[in-house]
Amino acid sequence: MSKDRYWRAISIDSILPDHFPSVALYIRSGGNYVLYKDPDRMFTMDDRHRLERSFTEFLYVRSGDMEVLNEFMEDNLTEMLARADLGSAAKGKILYQTSVNCVIDMFESPETAANLLRCRNMVQNILQYVITDPLALKSLQSVVDHNFYIFAHSVQVTALTLLVHERLFDLAADEVIDVGIGSLIHDYGMTFITSEVLEKNDALSDIEYYKVKQHTQKGYEYLKRHGKYSEVVLNIVRYHHERYDGNGYPTGAKGDDIPRSAQVAALCDVYSALIMDRAHRKANSHGDAIKIMREEAKNGAFNQELFNHFVEIINEKTPA
């Protein structure tokens, strides 16, 4: 088992100086983890500057300390997002790191009730941030990191899906939360795919592609078996790769037989994947991503009307 499993990376941008719990922080040096700050010492602005000067982006926390750190960050999140002295970018970094920690735990143990509760709170914070802060999408985009592709992508899809639902549909509060939870764990089924396939840089063989495509159905079946997830959550997990013309997977469902929340999640999923750096290609610009998707919509992949609304909303929230 890799020793990396015992460590969690924390972006230094998400650590507010003089506002960090009593947790030891480590620095990675030549493959080893070296103590940077012991639990009793405060992380200060001087620390931040010193690390920035040495181009250090991440510090590391022992995975056993993550519970304390998550509790601290999640307890303080709503208050931090409301602080007038913090800019959109700083809030985006804190929200991103806190959500990623939550998604990692959800992917590890989606059947744990405490994780589901954390996830609900996280969705509320993401929703609040994305609808109230005009720079939210930009700020979140600037912190996503391809090293944590699947988790970063999950947070971004959640922010986008929540925003589109909030703008277009008049949903009950509980349904909005379920849309957010479904989006956070939409790719949960990827945990059933071997890392050799997931991390492969070259084109996938037919068999490998077939295996990757199974993540929708496998994730759905696992989460359904646990009985804690609503139909809205399960629909997003199962149908987020369906296409309006029936050319998607896993079921080939067509048109409005595809649940509406999953149609929105599909748009956000494709857009997020296009604008993020991947191992095999650089990120597309916002404009290029929309251009690619417009072509796909024209060919029938998405509901044209929904796509037009999606573009309007994303354009408005993506200042040039």
Ligand SMILES: [Fe+2]
């Ligand atoms: Fe997916």
